[in-house]
Amino acid sequence: RRDLHNFRDSGRLLCLVLIVSVLMGVAAWAFLSSLSFVTHVREGQPALFLLLPVVGVLTVWLYRTYGGRATKGNNLVIESAGTGLLIKARMAILTFTCSVATHLAGGSAGREGTAVQIGGTIASNVSGLAKLKTYDHRDLVLAGISAAFGAVFGTPLAGAFFGMEMCFVGKLEYGVALYCLVASFTGDAVARFLGAHHGVNLITAVPALSIKTLGLSLVAAIIFGWIARLFTALIRTIKQLYARWAGHYIVPILAGSIVLTLLFLFTGARHYAGLSEWMVPAAFAGKTSLIDVASKLILTCLTLGTGFQGGEVTPLFGIGAALGGWLGTLVGLDPTLPAALGMLAVFGSALNVPVTTIMLAIDLFGGVGMHYFVIVVFVSYFITGHHGVYTAQRIMSPKR
Amino acid sequence: RRDLHNFRDSGRLLCLVLIVSVLMGVAAWAFLSSLSFVTHVREGQPALFLLLPVVGVLTVWLYRTYGGRATKGNNLVIESAGTGLLIKARMAILTFTCSVATHLAGGSAGREGTAVQIGGTIASNVSGLAKLKTYDHRDLVLAGISAAFGAVFGTPLAGAFFGMEMCFVGKLEYGVALYCLVASFTGDAVARFLGAHHGVNLITAVPALSIKTLGLSLVAAIIFGWIARLFTALIRTIKQLYARWAGHYIVPILAGSIVLTLLFLFTGARHYAGLSEWMVPAAFAGKTSLIDVASKLILTCLTLGTGFQGGEVTPLFGIGAALGGWLGTLVGLDPTLPAALGMLAVFGSALNVPVTTIMLAIDLFGGVGMHYFVIVVFVSYFITGHHGVYTAQRIMSPKR
Known part of the structure; x- marks a missing residue:
């Protein structure tokens, strides 16, 4: 491994990190712009839900025919960081x-999966061109993950720690901290410079830490952890059912997407189509209920479990915020802090990234109510157990 | 190792953590009260500096005659966590x-060393009484460290992470997060309930992150890292010189403490005696200079290197804040943020605890200016290299 003083190699890697992050910033901006364009189009034209079976079948067929290892999604990026495996450009x-x-077409999905795969692909290809050794390759891929997360959510601190934490359960990779920080801040700055913008939600009241608020927080944290557990278990179950299907591989995705289409066209499920970015502000206003939580959870698991592409994070934000805001109003509190806690705790425990989640609280809410965030995030982290959204995570420190 | 669902054993350990933390909270309050009493007495009576040779010789003689392994100080606590070794009550x-x-007597020293050794001793003895297995023993000792740090500095988040981070270079022990959180919050609550109080310094201006402020932060971070490096190197050199002394073991401590006495009695060095808690507010007011930095650094290294008991953290806070505040006024900035950055970065890089340091920023400054803290703390962490104040730290993730 390289020495602290080996400035030449570190400097070279830093330049590659900058190249990857700038490219990722541009890609994130292009992705966010495309998303807001198609979301705007779909919201004016509900008939587009009819495209779901077409998109679903095409996605599954494309990945089966041309995807190769890309079918593994984020898990391939985690594997690439661990083994030095190169990722082909077609993944992005x-x-x-x-x-x-x-x-x-209105599938209920998020963005981080896509962004991380694009970031991993860019980093892996730059690494291949520069003929990096395995450990430099790993550092560059982790930086690519950081650039992706930082740029797509506009959260540079959380992005930096996501690259250090995502590939493991119970480990933060200190060695790449500087590369990940540079990557995340650069990716975010480039995306914002090109015009990416992100909604802001404010926490308007933070009660003093007392036995009562602490007790409520612990109960909430346990509920958030169990919802995250339910989410990952449901996606896994749907995927396993599909894998066991003995007939033609097109049948389950066709069936799943037709069910989704019918739900979106003829029931209130259409409120939960796409990113459903209304959910977080609604939760902060105390206007969400368990119906929102259950609907978004089931529709997202159906969408992602059947084989559509997209991420988990934005739906997890929506589910967690809706749940937290509802719990807050239920016990007569200002809903903003409970909504924010739910938003982050469900995300952090489903992905097994508690330190990233604490940084996300700083990025999104400016350091308000941090005692609550640290406690709730770690309690829900321990509740979810070892099976998170990313099955390729290596368990470095078991939860006991 | 225990299973997540093994509630009985976890519940038992949690009760032991609570017992240790309450005892530590009482001990921290007693220690803080004693310190403010003796500091008050000494400030009214400069002749007490004449006690330094007596205290120095007695300390070294006591540790040599009765101390046994306790001479290792915090490193013994780190070893106990790693190996299950029991610590005798006399250490505390x-x-x-x-x-x-x-x-x-006015020696320039801090508090965390003492607190951590008391916390480790309490935890180790409770563990021995409860006949804990090695891994439960480790968890309890780490929780004891958290309770100690949280209680003595009034910083519950930093305390929690200190227990997870102190024993290693480049690793955060996720598995003990809940125990450390409980310990730190409990220890702090008990100490405060008994009357412990802590000074508050406010960051009054945070410039927007720009190329200019980022460049200044990087330069400052490199300087902070080098000062931390200088501090640890100087203490180590003094200790090595003493170890090589071939004559009677009392001679070097006698010589060292007589030098300290003369400096305190007849030069301006007396401003830097004891905790020198005035340094941080002075730095926040922009009223510190390089003289303060150099004087406090040399006097602390002389005090701790020659064999006096005490901690490193409060002097490191003073040195870092004085340096940061001076650098801030030098370039025409509001000195509060630079002083705060210096205070935390010098501490965090000398002790190799970057995540704890980020949490400390939240505890002490309420989440203001966090982007600067994260960047500066990690850059200075990489500058200090592998040799921190605690030589027993295991290097889990090398800095490259």
Whole structure:
């Protein structure tokens, strides 16, 4: 491994990190712009839900025919960081195109999966061109993950720590901190410079830490952890059912997407189509209920479990915020802090990234109510157990 | 190792953590009260500096005659966490008494060393009484460290992460997060309930992150890292010189403490005696200079290197804040943020605890200016290299 003083190699890697982050910033901006364009189009034209079976079947067929290892999604990026495996460029192109198509047709999905796969692909290809050794390759891929997360959510601190934490359960990779910080801040700055913008939600009241608020927080944290557990278990179950299907591989995705289409066309489920970015502000206003939580959870698991492309994070934000805001109003509190706690705790425990989640609280809410965030995030982290959204995560420190 | 669902054993350990934390909260309050009493006495009576040779010789003689392994200080606590070794009760009594004596005589030292050794001793003895297995023993000792740090500095978040981070370079022990959180919050609550209070310094201006402020932060971070490096190197050199001394073991401590006495009695060095808690507010007011930095650094290294008991953290806070505030006014900035950055970065890089340092920023400054803290803390962390104040730290993730 390189020495602290080996400035030449570190400097070279830093330049590659900058190249990857700038490219990722541009890609994130293009992806966010495409998403807001297709979301706008779909919201004016509910008939587009009819595209869901077409998009679903095409996605599954494309990945089966041309995808190769890309089918593994984020898990391939985690494997690439661990083993030095190079990722082919088509992974980025496939996930970009298919994710935008998912959102045009109204599938309930997010963005981070797509972004991380694009970031991993860019980093891996730059690494291949520069003929990096395995450990430099790993550092560059982790920086690519940081650039992706930071740029797509506009959260540079959380992005930096996501690259250090995502590939493991119970480990923060200190060695790449500087590369990940540079990557995340650069990716975010480039995306914002090109015009990316992000909604802001304010926490308007933070009660003093007392036995009562602490007790409420612990109960809430346990509920958030169990919802995250339910989410990952449901996606896994749907995927396993599909894998066991003995007939033609097109049948389950066709069936699943037709069910989704019917739900979106003829029931209130259409409120939960696409990103459903209204959910977080609604939760902060105390206007969400368990119906919102259950609907978004089931529709997202159906969408992602059947094989559509997209991420988990934005739906997890919506589910967690809706749940937290509802719990807050239920016990007569200002809903903003409970909504924010739910938003982050469900995300952090489903993905097994508690330190990233604490940083996300700083990025999104400016350091308000941090005692609550740290406590709730770690309690829900321990509740979810070892099976998170990313099955390729290596368990470095078991939860006991 | 225990299973997540093994509630009985976890519940038992949690009860032990609570017992340790309450005891530590009481001990921290007693220690802080003793310190403010002796500091008050000494400030009215400069002749007490004449006690330094007596205190120094007695401390070294006591540790040599009765101390046994306790001479290793915090490193023994780190070893105990790693190996399950039990710590004898006399370690806490020796360090408490000798640290208070150091401060009565005006030695330039801090508090965290004493607190961590008391916390480790309490935890180890409770663990011995409860006949805990090695891994439960480790968890309890780490929780004891958290309770100690949280209680003595009034910083519950930083305390929690200190227990997870202190024993390693480049690793955060996720598995003990809940125990450390409970310990730190409990220890702090008990100490405050008994009357412990802590000074508050406010950051009054945070410039927007720009190329200019980022460049200044990087330069400052490199300087902070080098000062931390200088501090640890100087203490180590003094200790090595003493170890090589071939004559009677009393001679070097006698010589060192006579030098300190003369400096305190006849030069301006007396401003830097004891905790020198005035340094941080002075730095926030922009009223510190390089003289303050150099004087406090040299006097602290002389005090701790020659064998007096006490901690490193409060002097490191003073040195870092004085340096940061001076750098801030030098370039025409509001000195509060630079002073705060210096205070935390010098501490965090000398002790190799970057995540704890970020949490400390939240505890002490309420989440203001966090982007600067994260960047500066990690850059200075990489500058200090592998040799921190605690030589027993295991290097889990090398800095490259």
